[in-house]
Amino acid sequence: MSKHFYRFPSVGQDDNSWGPLLLAQLDTGVLSGRLYNSGGALYVPACRIGIDNGSYRGISVIDAAEAVSLAAGSNSNWLAVEMSVSGTAVTFTAADIAGATDPTIIPASVRAAWDGEKDGFYLTATKRLISLAWKSAAGVLLAVVNFDGQKIWASQIGLHTGTIYDQYEPGKGFTILTGDWDMNAAASLEVAHSLGVFYAASIITKAMIRNDANNANSNLDKVEDFADPSLLSGGITQINSTQISLRRRTGGLFDSVLYDSTPYNRGWVMVHMREF
Numbered sequence: 001m002s003k004h005f006y007r008f009p010s011v012g013q014d015d016n017s018w019g020p021l022l023l024a025q026l027d028t029g030v031l032s033g034r035l036y037n038s039g040g041a042l043y044v045p046a047c048r049i050g051i052d053n054g055s056y057r058g059i060s061v062i063d064a065a066e067a068v069s070l071a072a073g074s075n076s077n078w079l080a081v082e083m084s085v086s087g088t089a090v091t092f093t094a095a096d097i098a099g100a101t102d103p104t105i106i107p108a109s110v111r112a113a114w115d116g117e118k119d120g121f122y123l124t125a126t127k128r129l130i131s132l133a134w135k136s137a138a139g140v141l142l143a144v145v146n147f148d149g150q151k152i153w154a155s156q157i158g159l160h161t162g163t164i165y166d167q168y169e170p171g172k173g174f175t176i177l178t179g180d181w182d183m184n185a186a187a188s189l190e191v192a193h194s195l196g197v198f199y200a201a202s203i204i205t206k207a208m209i210r211n212d213a214n215n216a217n218s219n220l221d222k223v224e225d226f227a228d229p230s231l232l233s234g235g236i237t238q239i240n241s242t243q244i245s246l247r248r249r250t251g252g253l254f255d256s257v258l259y260d261s262t263p264y265n266r267g268w269v270m271v272h273m274r275e276f
Contacts, residue, residue, distance in 0.1 A: 029119025034146045035131040052118040053126040082127040181266035183259040188247040212261040
């Protein structure tokens with residue numbers, strides 16, 4: 001049996017004296033695993049998931065990872081990934097969230113679905129919302145958003161088959177190489193990233209630039225003259241769903257033959273993730 005549901009005793013339904021004690025102790029908010037994208041397929045990992053569907057409360061034990069079909073969901077739409085229970089049978093489904101067509105915004109209906117008494121998200125009273133999934137215009141699974149209690153955070157897990165890792169968790173940072181940039185010849189550079197729809201949850205903390213001699217690193221937005229603190233060497237101008245835009249000041253520190261070597265990784269962009 002790959003998945004099964006254990007119902008806890010309910011007062012008035014179960015003739016035993018220890019039912020109230022169990023009800024007081026059980027954690028229907030438990031969600032011990034994070035859904036992930038493996039090779040374009042959405043999976044629920046082996047885990048425990050609590051549920052309170054109004055009729056009974058309990059915990060579903062998932063013994064092995066299970067794929068969730070996205071066939072019922074529309075392209076370019078957020079899908080609600082929900083768990084329901086009938087008897088001891090556990091079912092996972094993914095269906096459209098009405099009007100949820102912006103990949104950079106968590107649907108308002110999801111944020112409003114938190115049930116503090118049940119300790120989980122419930123768009124409907126009988127199904128627990130355990131994750132969100134985004135399908136691209138081409139019908140490809142591009143994003144998985146998991147929940148940590150009432151917090152909603154972006155988690156791109158299992159980008160490589162068989163590998164599970166949390167890349168975009170809030171509070172976690174990572175670094176992107178700029179690659180070649182002859183700063184003497186080109187005033188700007190577009191740096192590709194793999195954030196996808198999660199770029200909306202990113203905070204670009206800084207860009208570091210190294211010289212050709214590789215003996216000095218400087219912030220791209222370095223103050224060149226402290227008599228005029230507004231005079232900066234350059235900066236990060238924007239981030240979108242595919243790239244981060246960098247620019248140096250014409251006539252500034254980096255507009256120099258000291259920063260023109262190629263092929264040469266010119267520096268690094270540091271990214272910090274916030275709650276999605």
